[in-house]
Amino acid sequence: MTNQTLTLHAGYLAANLLLALASLTVAYAGFREERRTARLLATIEYGTWVFFSVVIGVFMALGALPPLVGWNEARLLRVDVAAWCFAAVAMILIVPARRQLGGLCVDGVQGIRAWWPRLADARIALSALAIAACLGVGAYKIVAYPPHLWDVMTYHLTPVAEWHQRAEMPVSLPHVDNYQQSAINRAFLGGSLLNLWGFWFFSNLVVVELYPLIYTVAITAGLLRLFRFLRIRRETALLFTAVVVSTPIVLLHLHACKNYTAYIYPWTSAAFLLAQNLKTPRRRQLLMVAFPFGVAWSSKVVSSFVLPVMFALFVAARIRLEGRSIVRREGRLWLAAATACLVAVTALSWFWVYRNYRNEGTYFSRLTRGKEAFALTWGDVRQRNFVPGAEGRPGLPGYRNLKILAANVVDYRRRVWDRCPNPDGRLRYSVDGFGMSNFGAVYFSFGQVFFLALLLWYRKRRLHSPRRRALVFLSAVAGVSLLMHWVVYYNPWSYRSHMFLPLIVLPAGLYALYLSFAGRLPGFVQGALCLAIAFHLAACVYTDETEDPRRFQIASLPLANRTVAHYFREWPETERVDLAPSAATVGACTRYHVFPWYDPTFRRHVVPLTREQLGDRRAVDEARLDLLYFNRVLKADGRPAPSPDPLRLSPLHFGHVPGTTCLAVVNSRCRDYSPAADAEEDWADAPLANSD
């Protein structure tokens, strides 16, 4: 790394630290009415959302705005420009809130001083250690392993590489002819922008998944604050927080740059805050909801349905509690909060909306395509077939959706309790990894059972608490959201989309458990909870039976070689991707993801190509490819399928593409390869020396 690069990255880090300080100060100002511990926890939680709101907003403005206003050569999405922008925004934020900065520092020091002696309590120390272990395991995995999930390879990280190389965010990025791949021009990719933010710290993939870890820290603070809000004792609140954070699906998403983390955590955080403000809303806090609101919306289009419903539930709950007259008294406050949310959403999602209309002609393509939404047939459901039914068409929920709902209910057990280890490795790289991504032992036992008890015996005196309404509100949010998911989409594997359940059901269930024992949990219950934490931590450790052993080997590679391509060496078409020079321009003809073709530093340029495009030699030549990768597909009987006709390449691994200036890498798995047959192909007669 040259001195210039080092200075650049150091400047970027410094600008981020400055912005983080400014964000924490803003959050601190928003919660200054709270007591000290709650104030500090809220500062961490909401400081995170303020910080990432700024990051997303700045990146989107730098990357997408210039081309749209005609500055085609501006190329502003660069580390140095971003660093200057962060510093500028930090100054803008911190100047008006500068008086709060001193208070934050004093509170921080006093908070540490107050908490330090409490660690002498073994229960507090162990719970804190468990939380640290959960976060530490996630941090280790982020650094040790390159990203590995299917969707991440497909559309979460591919645009990151493109944005980095282009220094801008074009409205449409090239992709192979695949619906999943085309999601790079359709999905709301706020999380991907944060991947880019992580990438720029080292200009390497090493901490590209950093933001889920920070999100988890924020939600940990939020959970602890919620438990303390519910008047749960300090040591028990920490234990409960450790239980929720150690939930397997939380541990798995701690180091996955999937957009579920990106939208569910800020959404849940906003729900916690609304729940706590249910009795007496505080203006500043209600306005602060806009930050997680905007971050969540920018990260997944489903937020467009979930977030307004949550806000509507809040208003409905206020009216239910206080009567209709509350509308007159608080109407302005709600309007202000809604406006703040709208501003945040506009600032952080405008490009996704504009791009979707340009590329798809619609905001949410699933609705208009009539595919997954409202369109699965019963046969599809029964056969676990995700392919939409032929008769599927857009429309309002109907009888079909009831059947989808029924199927989802029947498969609830599978979502919360997958009991078998990965039998054949098929889902190794899935975020739904067997045995690791469920909702955990506590959710399956105490969590859901006591949650049910809380709802059933809501009015029972033992469960009576002036703050239980907060949990009822959260339960309503979870229930309505679950229903919204369950009537439109059936997918027995994707319980990751229900990750909000453990984050809401577990606190509610544990709270009911706590109250049912009158605030004194017996030893066997505490032991069970501790055992569950240990069990979950052990289960999230990858082993060579649950994961590809190469994952461990890749972890030991030098940073520069830790490319995701190593995961795909058994794939015929990506078998030797890691062999291509970093600085090359490679063409990738694949039906799947092209991300493995990038090197860990994103220096390599990748041009996705379809088989039809391969036939146009001039197009191949104009792309100025150095290497062209494609697969010589094996047929079902194990014999090689014919080469793409226009090229007629040999099944040998490298050949010269006739009529072009590039080399082709033909990754073949010809088990019955015959040298004599290949000698007849014309590539060997092609000129080897190119005069380019």
Added chain:
Amino acid sequence: MITHSFRLVTAASLVLFALYLGTHVQMLGHVWRSAFPPVDYAIAEEVVVAMGEGAAGGAMTPEAFDRVAADTANLYYPRTNYVQTDPLPLDVFSQEDQVLLLEGGESLGRPWERPVVCLAQTRLHSGRSAARLETRLLVDEPGLKILHAADRRLVLVFYESPRAFEKAWTYLSWCWFHRQHDDLRYTFEPAPVACMFDDGRGGGLAPFLSGKTVTLYVHESLDGCSPETCYGSARVGPRLAVASDSALAARLPKLRLASSGDGVLILAGGAGEQVGRFTHYLYGTDKSMFLLGTFGGSERARAYLVVRSAQGGSLACHEDRRRNRR
């Protein structure tokens, strides 16, 4: 005191809790086995490498074996003996041997072309040592199957390709790593390419290379890799001229320019089966062609080998190999 109804709820929760742990305890087994693999995972006090004398066996010289082993720097490395003969002398195996049968390349798919391999397998599995062979399929992918059995001494039977050796060594390294709780620094470096030239008998590269000068080009730009540190002349033999060419450091078209000329062969290391096909194709022909890749995909070891067709010289590493054979 807890009320009766909540007592029931708690009891139900505990039952579900036990049910969950009971059905997921298999996961802990994975963790345990991963941390403490069974003893029969190739823990050997002595390694015998038995090689045939074909192209692949010839390629795996003792020094090649040592070099790959040395690359795994902190690895526990057992005493190694080498046996090279063809067909494989099954007498080298004793009842106490722990046999790790490595079977590489395409022999699985085409057993009729590899009678020796098949014979060896048959005798290993059904012969006098059969009782000791608790075979278990550990790796099942095209080109490699590893069968192993438990005992104290480990015998590597290395058949077809350096690639198979690489994979096997990876696996063994991993086992030893777990056993020794040592730090493993595995790289994807393959069996050395230079040794692929070593075969003096039919089927290898020697017929093609005979009478040609070989030039080794190395990417200088890549992580301080120099010819000496990567694949120096000493290793590939005195007749291989080692050169570095900064033009190669940029992009592949330049590489092609640099390597243009009649009878250009760009060889890249790593894939034994690839070279195997290549040598098959090369044999008996003077067609110009090139293969391209890197030495194992490790950036550190990235290098391009250019075999330039010219007059004069032969590969002296044949003699080197024979001299070093134990």
